[in-house]
Amino acid sequence: xxxxxxxxxxxxxxxxxxxxxxxxxxxxxxxxxxxxxxxxxxxxxxxxxxxxxxxxxxxxxxxxxxxxxxxxxxxxxxxxxxxxxxxxxxxxxxxxxxxxxxxxxxxxxxxxxxxxxxxxxxxxxxxxxxxxxxxxxxxxxxxxxxxxxxxxxxxxxxxxxxxxxxxxxxxxxxxxxxxxxxxxxxxxxxxxxxxxxxxxxxxxxxxxxxxxxxxxxxxxxxxxxxxxxxxxxxxxxxxxxxxxxxxxxxxxxxxxxxxxxxxxxxxxxxxxxxxxxxxxxxxxxxxxxxxxxxxxxxxxxxxxxxxxxxxxxxxxxxxxxxxxxxxxxxxxxxxxxxxxxxxxxxxxxxxxxxxxxxxxxxxxxxxxxxxxxxxxxxxxxxxxxxxxxxxxxxxxxxxxxxxxxxxxxxxxx
Numbered sequence: 001x002x003x004x005x006x007x008x009x010x011x012x013x014x015x016x017x018x019x020x021x022x023x024x025x026x027x028x029x030x031x032x033x034x035x036x037x038x039x040x041x042x043x044x045x046x047x048x049x050x051x052x053x054x055x056x057x058x059x060x061x062x063x064x065x066x067x068x069x070x071x072x073x074x075x076x077x078x079x080x081x082x083x084x085x086x087x088x089x090x091x092x093x094x095x096x097x098x099x100x101x102x103x104x105x106x107x108x109x110x111x112x113x114x115x116x117x118x119x120x121x122x123x124x125x126x127x128x129x130x131x132x133x134x135x136x137x138x139x140x141x142x143x144x145x146x147x148x149x150x151x152x153x154x155x156x157x158x159x160x161x162x163x164x165x166x167x168x169x170x171x172x173x174x175x176x177x178x179x180x181x182x183x184x185x186x187x188x189x190x191x192x193x194x195x196x197x198x199x200x201x202x203x204x205x206x207x208x209x210x211x212x213x214x215x216x217x218x219x220x221x222x223x224x225x226x227x228x229x230x231x232x233x234x235x236x237x238x239x240x241x242x243x244x245x246x247x248x249x250x251x252x253x254x255x256x257x258x259x260x261x262x263x264x265x266x267x268x269x270x271x272x273x274x275x276x277x278x279x280x281x282x283x284x285x286x287x288x289x290x291x292x293x294x295x296x297x298x299x300x301x302x303x304x305x306x307x308x309x310x311x312x313x314x315x316x317x318x319x320x321x322x323x324x325x326x327x328x329x330x331x332x333x334x335x336x337x338x339x340x341x342x343x344x345x346x347x348x349x350x351x352x353x354x355x356x357x358x359x360x361x362x363x364x365x366x367x368x369x370x371x372x373x374x375x376x377x378x379x380x381x382x383x384x385x386x387x388x389x390x391x392x393x394x395x396x397x398x399x400x401x402x403x404x405x406x407x408x409x410x411x412x413x
Contacts, residue, residue, distance in 0.1 A: 022054070022063075023270055023321065029055050029066055030073040043076045045267040048129050049113050050082070068111045079269055082113040083126070085137070085146050092152055094133045099163065100154045114146060118201050120208025122180045125200055136200055138172065149173070151196040169196060173203055182207045221268045222410070227259040227380070229404015235286045235304060235358075236388070238395030253284035257402060263316075271377075274316040276332070283307050285342075300348040304358060305341040310334045312368065323377055330370040330382075337363050338391070359393030366391075366398070372406075380406035 027041035042054035042063065053074055054063040066074070068084035075081040089112070092104035114126035114137055126137040126146055137146040149169035156164045173191045177183045187206050194203060233253045261278035265271050284306040289299045314332030340360050344353035366389040372382030386400040 023272075024056060024059060025079065025269070026077040027055070028073075028075050028077075029053075029071045031071055034072075041074060041076045043079065043270060045270045045272050048131065049115055049127075051113075053113075068113050074113075076269075081116045083116060084111070085114045085126075085128075086111045087146070088148070089128065089135060090148055090150070090152075091132065092154070094151065094153050096153075096163075101157050103152065103154055103164075103166070105152075118204045118208075120204065120210050122208050123176060123204060125204040136169070136196065138176065138204075140176070149196075149200070167196070169200075170194065173200075173207075177203075177207050180207055182209070221265050223263045223265075223408050224410055225261050225263065225380070225406050225408040227257075227261075227382075227404050227406035229257050229259075229382075229402055230254055231257050231282060231284070231400045231402040233284045233286070233386075233398065233400035235288060235302075235391075236397050236399070237288070237290065237302075238397070251287035251289070253286055255283040255285060257282040257404065259404075259406075261312075263408070270321070271326075272318045272321050274318075276312075276314040276316055276330070278310075278312040278314065280310040280312060280334075281308070282310070301346050302357060303342050303344050303346070303353075305343075306338050307340075308336050308338045310336045314368070314370075318374075324375065326374040326377075328370075328372055328374065330368075330372070330384075332368055334366045334368055334386075335363065336366060336391075358396050361391060361393060364389065364391040368402075374406075374408070378408050380408065382406065 022042050023044065024040035025043045027039065027043075029037045029039075029041070031037065037055070037057065039055055039057040040059055042056075044050065052065050052067045054065055055074070056063050068086075071084060073081070073083045087109060088107040089110050091106040091108055092100060112128055114128050116124065117127050117136075118125040122141055124139050124141070124146075126139065128135045128137065136149040136151075138149055139146040149172055150166070151169050152164075152166040154164055154166075156162050170191050173194075174183065174188060177187055177191065187203070190199075190206070191203055194200065231253070257280060259278050259280040261276055264275045264277075266273045266275070284304075286302070286304045286306065288302045290301070312332050312334045314330055316328050316330040318326045318328045320327040338360070339362070343356050343358055343360065345357035346353050367387045368384045369387070370382050370384040372380055374380045382402075382404060384400075384402040386398070386402070388397045388399040390396070391398045
């Protein structure tokens with residue numbers, strides 16, 4: 001059992017070759033000539049706006065790569081849409097830990113894809129996210145030329161070194177609301193109180209006189225699951241414990257484990273990265289044989305029954321990711337709450353056990369590493385390795401290899 005961790009380490013150290021894996025969804029691209037091409041777009045979990053996309057006219061054909069220099073628009077059906085933009089973008093930081101000293105109006109000219117956040121009768125709202133920050137843009141339908149909604153924050157070095165928030169975007173939105181005869185007192189108050197985030201979608205809706213959403217996700221962002229399995233578990237005394245020789249052996253516990261949890265998908269239409277929270281119940285019956293006082297025979301042994309409830313936040317990444325089959329790696333932290341019984345030391349040649357020999361703790365942490373497969377977004381098979389963890393005051397360690405089945409509720413295909 002002590003060598004079981006090696007395959008897990010090998011698996012978790014494999015390169016993330018899956019970054020190139022495709023996830024083609026029905027979509028369109030519009031060329032610079034205005035031609036609309038129907039086919040399939042490789043849809044990713046883009047934290048930043050994509051610099052290029054892969055497109056197939058048919059799933060059996062080779063992929064073609066397009067940049068914003070080569071197309072004016074692309075859409076993934078019922079999901080997201082982007083348009084190309086060639087113009088200035090601001091380069092000042094807005095992260096509170098990287099603020100500039102003094103007002104920074106720097107910009108650069110870039111050719112990029114803007115994500116369409118909202119579209120309507122008079123104006124459209126776009127966003128652009130890179131490693132520096134997220135920016136919002138507006139375009140009026142009469143000219144279709146996006147311009148940035150300006151937001152700056154910086155340290156005022158000329159006065160008291162206070163943080164200054166420059167909210168020019170509010171004035172820009174008030175101007176547009178007035179231009180399109182939407183400048184009510186209610187809307188003006190909404191704009192004046194708006195933060196530089198999704199509040200802007202609501203404001204653009206009101207200026208357009210519509211609540212139409214530009215895009216939506218068909219799949220739920222969460223799902224629930226239940227699991228049942230078993231574990232091969234053992235406890236071991238500390239290596240430097242003089243009471244023991246190095247010749248010890250274990251009777252492993254094989255008792256069942258049940259679990260319930262929730263999956264939260266960073267992008268439910270892709271489903272590659274998942275944050276999980278799990279509650280698990282398990283039981284173990286341990287027995288450890290050893291040589292006492294450096295005599296080989298007869299053997300002494302320890303016994304312990306353990307009943308544990310665990311809370312486990314985890315991160316799951318699907319290395320291979322399709323609706324029919326997924327292969328994933330998972331890591332997390334487990335906060336364990338245990339009750340015990342039968343904590344006895346049976347000395348060689350003795351008649352009565354020494355009770356409460358192991359100095360037990362009722363709460364302790366462990367680190368599970370897992371790998372598994374999911375079929376049809378529903379049925380799962382997993383195996384986990386619990387890194388050897390000290391769970392007692394006198395240095396005893398717990399380790400386990402767990403395996404089982406899961407069933408997921410509530411996630412659409």
